[in-house]
Amino acid sequence: MSGVLDGRTTPETAARSRAVGRSEDIVRVALIAVGVGFLGVVVVLPIAAVLVEAFSDGVPAYFRAIAEPDTLAALRLTIGTAALVVPVNVVFGLAAGWAIGKFDFRGKTLLTSLIELPFAVSPVISGLIFVLAIGPRSALGGWLREHGVRVIFAWPGIALVTAFVTFAYVAREVITVMESTGRDKEEAAVVLGASGWQTFWHVTLPSVRWGLLYGVILCNARAMGEFGAVSVVSGHVRGQTNTLPLHVEALYEDYRFSAAFAVSSLLVGLAVVTLVAKVSLEAKTRAKGKVQS
Amino acid sequence: MATKRRSPIPGFRLTLGFTLFYLGLLVLFPLALLVAKSASGGWGAFWRAVTSPRALASLRFTVLTSVAAALINVVFGFVLAWVLARYRFPGKRIVDAIVDLPLALPTAVAGVALATVYSDNGWVGSRLAPLGIHLAFAWPGVVIALVFVGLPFLVRTVQPVIEELDPAVEEAAITLGASRAQAFARVVLPALAPALRAGFAAALARALGEYGSVVFIAGNMPMKTEISSLLIMTKLDQYDYAGAASIGVVMLALSLVVLVVIHASRTSSEKLRALA
């Protein structure tokens, strides 16, 4: 709303619209202040606190905390879990995307809903269901223990619950992209003589690569950062079954705050890297959409 | 699940087979066991576990703090979504990215961070404690944590709807003689109501099951500031698996109900947009 609408603006109306403009400016500035201020207090301030407190005992103490054997063990477990779980969920996501995106069959909507079901299950319940399924008191868990396999309170359990909580991250993105790209390109490839595998590898996979990467980034962030679900099935053995988030908790409960924050800062770094990757991917797919439309 | 017609594209059986196998093994089988376990002691045992004073207190506390946090997010998340959708200001792209931070940040880190800032000797808490305001280890701390984790759900549900809302509709209302406030209340708000409801439900669903960001700031006193997720954890530590499963089923049912509401309001808001 500018003050000048046409050449016949009288001083009177100009003054009035200036007044309107001023009150709108005030509203705008106030709303921006409230929104951004709220975000600052609730989100930015606590994260700033982590980074500041991480160095409260000095830079050497920060690096000592990170180089501790228990921290390094937790880092290894966290990266190892993600390295196992993310590829498995990628394979699943691509399979689900192919089946749902490229074919018509009865029960497709139901299947899509079931795939998203783990999003509705809270972290502690995610852990709980695996304790019930393969924990020490379950039939399956008892059988496994007799054969010397520890799943719950050991890394396989951690990998299982992590796979559960990150189940749909890749699948959701890949299904969406594969549905939206349709079947023309695959049909064209098949008519040109390509085998199923050639079609998937040379035609379909490149066309979903950004959606796939987006899903992988979110899946990885959750896999590395999951706390509640992993907490239920981990034996909380330091240096063995503690992931990075669990190690943060252990340090915090020992009142080793600056060490806890030093380890936390690693996870903040993960979150920031995730967000930067996410934003740049979103910008990329948006730009691509513009070129094509 | 069978194809209606043979497709020229190969791989249907293989991919659908693997999808169903993985889904069944990792998701459906364990979830079915949860329901079975909660019923293993019979209806009486289930009812006793769920209606014990401690369980009821935790459920009440969880629901009340979650609703409070979701309502706070409806107000401030709406403002933030509006600002991001309608205004240009320096640093907007960074602000927009930061909104997603609670989703990307591990909840344990959020928990220790919030506890540090809002506890009585923390950055903010230490300034409020002399005034007799104690946030951490009491319900306000829990609400703050739930606001933290729920905020992106609200903003990301409402923001795209505001962006799609044609400003000409507001201007039309004003040319018809409405004041700015009237145009907002009568034209803008009703158009955004379905998205606000959906955002509220999404934030609520997340809050009901939240664990990591809450346990560090809640104090976790039974009957007072104990959330249901923590009670499940405690019961597991005591090897009361049936009790844990019973509360788990109730929590799962609660969040499913909320998600069904999300779905319902999402489809109605999509219908509205399709009409517009």
Next chain:
Amino acid sequence: MSFEVHGLEKRFGSYVALDGVSLRVAKGELVALLGPSGCGKTTLLRVLAGLETADSGTVLFDGVDVTRTPPASRNVGLVFQHYALFEHMTVFENVAFGLRVRGASKARVAERVRELLAHVRLEGFASRLPSQLSGGQRQRIALARALAAEPRVLLLDEPFGALDARVRQELRVWLRRLHADAGVTTVLVTHDREDAFEVADRVAVMNAGRLEQVGKPVDVFHDPASAWVMRFLGDVNEFPVRSERGSSVVGYVRPHEIELSRSGTDVASLAAKIRRVHSAGASVRIEFEADAASAPLVAELDERTFQSLKLSAGDDVFLLPRRVRVFDRHA
């Protein structure tokens, strides 16, 4: 390659896409499947490519039954309506795809792609991405890609559908020449009768899953097999006439097959009043009201005849149909 289809039937739920279609196409022929949208012509094309399987009926390529042969083994070239170019591959890679998946040598691929790009006159575009091409260029790349592996039959789905009128006209001429050079048996699907008549050796007119008429463009246009084909192929006047047996039937007359005169000399002439004259065009269109016909009638005259008759709106004239068609079956 010649091909034939026999008694093809295909349903999607309650929708009948193909209702007993039989057609034979000779080696090197260019046949247009012409019909309104939803008539089943694209389904027929997809059955030929192997992308759909007919519920019943057979497909023979050079007399060999390929009804159950998967698309990858049929060696047909198919140009999709929206081209279905691989957006992440360069023009070169798109054209090379069919050769590479068949394991052609690098040198052979390079040579064949160069040859094809020269053929479609896009030599300098090998390293471009499809998104950097215009609609007509994308179309030609889709054609080059379909032709790369020397298909036994070339199938084109609405090849001119997404292009503007001028590019469309150029491409028709170009496609005709390409077909003359390559000599590959070609089937093109279109809803536009000008596309079909201008490009095809023979036209197969389809309606509601059936072939209404198959023949040379000139025969189909001048001797439509049914009232439906008559109406589909152009403007037509309908009015009651007496049949040879004396009963009243509907006569069909094209606007350009009507003569006008000021006086009713012939017994077959029809009194009418001019309602409107549209003279801004290659020919003059005149609209009439006649007591004998319920709907307004239209005639087309050339400019000179129109001038010599000195006609204007409101005049009473007599119409003399030079050719009246009568059909047993009324669609």
